[in-house]
Amino acid sequence: MTEHSEPRRRGRPRGAKAGDTRTRILEAATAEFGEHGYEAASLRAIARRAGVDPALIHHYFDGKQALVAEVVKVPLRPDRVVRDALDAPVDELGARLVRAVLTAWDSGAVRPAAVAALRSAIGQGPVARMLREFLRREIMHRIAATLGDADDAELRAELAASQLVGVIMVRYVLEFEPIASVGVDELVRRVGPAVQWHLTGRFGSLDSDAPSAHNSSHGE
Incomplete structure (x- = not known):
């Protein structure tokens, strides 16, 4: 296997800071919710927009409901x-x-x-x-x-x-x-x-x- 065929690693991209990754996820969620609404937006689509593995969203947020609370900046679920x-x-x-x-x-x-x-x-x-x-x-x-x-x-x-x-x-x-x-x-x-x-x-x-x-x- 050549170096170009190495499979993509799961989790946070190499060199990415936790704060940067979390911010990218929130920005992606804001854009996805804005374009497609709450029901149609999926965690997979948000992860794709943020350039991270979908499993990483659960590392920072407790599901789509938590993302909404973060996007609208309400300290309440x-x-x-x-x-x-x-x-x-x-x-x-x-x-x-x-x-x-x-x-x-x-x-x-x-x-x-x-x-x-x-x-x-x-x-x-x-x-x-x-x-x-x-x-x-x-x-x-x-x-x-x-x-x-x-x-x-x-x-x-x-x-x-x-x-x-x-x-x-x-x-x-x-x-x-x-x-x-x-x-x-x-x-x-x-x-x-x-x-x-x-x-x-x-x-x-x-x-x-x-x-x-x-x-x-x-x-x-």
Whole structure:
């Protein structure tokens, strides 16, 4: 075998610094997400654009979700926040989701970047498209999957998310009072049952005195 036929080595290119390689991967991910969106972009395509082996991406990043968080510079993994909240009994999902999301957004290290990312998501352009696809794939679909075989699981998940996004917009982006200053516990008590209702058609354990759908005037 001649020196020209030596197989390509896996891993970081010779002489490449870790910081340089990581930066190249992030730049490639930004370009790939911008051109193809979150769902269509693949780790293999990002690696090819960066000129590295695909396995090297996993050396620096925990999958495509982590790349998105790095690209938009948010020190938070919303897919993990939702995943942890969904690891709960069905009747506690609403309260757990509200608490998890608001606790994460209340962090001083997270809020500025998260607000900027949210503003980007509701705007136009490739970054907005990437964020919307990410949120739909990693959060909406994850919530819907938790609801099992319900025919309207995606609708339920989106309605629940609309409650959360509404609170986030008013509390952290618009900063309207008094909701901007209300404690997380109080918001969980008030908003949790509404989110639970959208998810399951029940108000959940936090609002056991609330009237059920069967006792409402709409059910008569």
